[in-house]
Amino acid sequence: MKAYFTNKYGSPDVLELHEAERPHFKEDQVLVKVKAASINYGNIVLLRGKPFIARFAFGITKPKYKIPGGDIAGIVEAVGKNVTQFQIGDEVFGDLSSSGWGGFAEYVAIPEKAIAIKPKNSSFAEAASLPMASTTALQALRDKGNIQKDQKVLIYGASGGVGTFAVQIAKALGANVTAVCSTRNVEIIKSLGADHVIDYKKESFSEKGNNYDLILGVNGFQPLSDYLKALKPNGKFVLVGGSPKQMPKAMFRSIVNKKINIFMQFPKKEDLHFIKELVESRKLKAVIDRSYPFLELPDAIKYFEEGHARGKVVITF
Template structure:
């Protein structure tokens, strides 16, 4: 099969080459991938930015989520059959969706929403699960509570706004003025032009902040959150509690404590809590998101669909940070679906 492969960290771009089909484990299905989405984590993985958390053997096929058709099932598989259209986010130690096929555990997939194309379905798994786990599982948003979602027009933001509104929140979001109509159409109540306005100067007494930026934006989040509120970040740094939850070695936990000492200080000063979110694949949660899509509660937002052969173009565009919603790789021609 063809796959986008890197042979070392910081390789400028992956190379499309022929590789062996993945082996199917007893609880796996083999999926012919129709579409895959590009996420910032793919670029961080390529550049070695996650080595403190994840270290991969080379060569490595990139890619984290997908939609496609099951072509083989493992001997212990129940609930899925050959021919099923599915979507999913693979486990972090089994990435490789920028390929024609992927072997994936059935616990990490769900049936594709019936009212979506494969490209639309591929836009959901990583950003949908990340947003749901931040807003529902960690924040436990209740109707009437206020949340700031950073980067409202991006892949995460466009889904997070919709989920937050579904949960009954009042949503502020940062984006550029040209994207105000987009984020308002998704339910945002208060769009803020990050180019002209510092959100920390216009917001106060928020229950939650969903941070997708890290750095100063993450630190500023504590100035708007009320005591007892929560700041959840996917772009900050893991803290000691994260190390405890994931059972990482002691030296890493101590390292996390050192690099997040400023965040720990802000937690104590404001009475808010900080959580670094490392999203977990979940077939059941994907099934729930699929129901929300089928009932029109949320919808995928796609910036562009790019043929697999043009993956370099797609990754370069992703690096620009200008995408509105998701960038999708079309792995299979329409005639082959």
């Protein structure tokens, strides 16, 4: 098989395409032929080794995981003898970030707990867009934010991978959603069901007073004081990602201010099933900005790092 390897931290140019043996799958694993993958912020952390604290998980001096890639969709080619939930030919999708990564390859061995049957109304590219970003949005809103029906929810950074899913999931959970994005993304965010859209180039969400029960900040650069100003007295702010300067401040302030909540996603099979149901009921769809062939993966990552993608950047095999 062909696979991208990285033996040192750095830019997308450190990725090397090599021929390699297909991975050996264990008794509780399935072998999947990858049909599509997608790029997330976690891929960038794994590739560049930044912020430095991430190296305690990914390798101090060089990457511990030689083949990057987290989100995938594909077809089951073989199953271990202890696998009970899948059979050869099943179309699946999943998040490999807690299972050794390895998604930027033509084949990958995956524990059955890390994947689910893909939505029947999704292409492989659409399914590969879902796992990490959609479950991040779901867990941040539902588990960390404790979102409730009819609450007023603001999503800052609504046009990115997590943001586009967050708008739709918040609506599916019964919230009144205000989305913040740039001028060029207003129409696409309206099409996803947002009740109100704020163009941050024309107005500030924080000047509207303390209106929101829950604010989700997705990789935003806004001062924390702006988010807090816009919250109701008993409101919650959940930070997903954030700038290198913002994250340490938020972590420190969250110790004394219970309105500030720091969130990190963790893959859960049951959440993949929940997302699958939303997609099949047409309450959730993937927004794909660009699709690149596998051989152009470094270019896809460079585009993703520019930070202007609307929705997801996907890789097709």
